[in-house]
Amino acid sequence: MSLLIVNTLPEDRAREAVRSLTARSAHSRVIHTGPLNIHPCVGCNFCWLKTPGRCSIQDGYEELLKAYLTYDAAIFLAGTALDFVDHRMKDLVDRLLPLATMYTHIVDGQCRHVPRYEKKYRFGLLYDGEADRDYLDLWMDRVMLNLGGVSLGAYPMEQAKEAFPCTL
């Protein structure tokens, strides 16, 4: 299984976890988001209505969109704030919108956006800092529901070696 590691932390803080994850995958790539200068979503909806599938913000995020489609699974390394992921991670997730179309359909009794690509995304979260793990698990489940994908769960960084046992 090929693995994308998306690191939103300073590189030295993530080094050990990155090493653990790459050792468990035959084919992996690490993207450090710091140099990509990722901006928050501005809610313009251009990725749905004007330039379908493409974000209007000209920063490094396009590289991530392409990578999500290329790898079998993606693990995000994130900091925390207020018992949740920090804004760097939330900004990345807010900008997943181009992976969905504006069209909606009903899945298991709830409205969902129709996925843009035929891809079963598998995303997991490794977080560094204090957070409510049960809530992060719930949130990741909901995020992936919106993408028609599967959450690999949320794990504290110190469990990097044994995290995501069913995937890695």
Next chain:
Amino acid sequence: MHLVIINGAARPQSRSNTAKIIAAFRMGYEESGSTSEVWHLSDRAQWAGAAQAFAASDNILIALPLYVENVPGILLEFLAGLEPKTTPGTQIAFLVQGGFPEASQSRCCEKYLEKLPELLGCAYAGTLIKGDMFGLRLMDEKEGQELLRPFTRMGRHFADTHRFEKETVAAFAGPEYLSAKECRMFRLFGRPVQRLFMGRMAKKLGCTGPLDARPYSTGN
């Protein structure tokens, strides 16, 4: 009673559905003599003022669009930069608006908001939820007013009670899930209706390709 309102939407004020909802809410809130002020986080020049207002006020409402099951990244960034209060007496209420019609879509976010005030040294005063708001900025004034009128009513209610009680919110939020009949209708007519209306919106914006284009397709 004075209310500090923080608009956590990322979209600029002039195009923000949340800003329109706040304006309607304030009309009701101020009818009986209460006062309010609004800070828009989409304008970073307002962040310092918003932080000062947060520190100085004991009655705060944070309004936000639902962004991928929680608060928008910019609101999270702002809140994480605040100094938590050390003396009790401040309450925070929330107003969450989303695009999907069902209230159940906002419950994951609500669960987080229930504990957020405590992390900021404040008390929780409830979350008002409303879905089906995506089209607000595309409506003409009359249609928009119709959609916004319930928020004016809730502004009046909040001026009286200073909180959003669960029962009031449930009645206001609308259906928790779509009914079986609505789901059937949606399956029958949803796609062609969407293609028509979204196609028109896209054309107005200058879109020339299909809305389900796959610019980064890898053959998946």
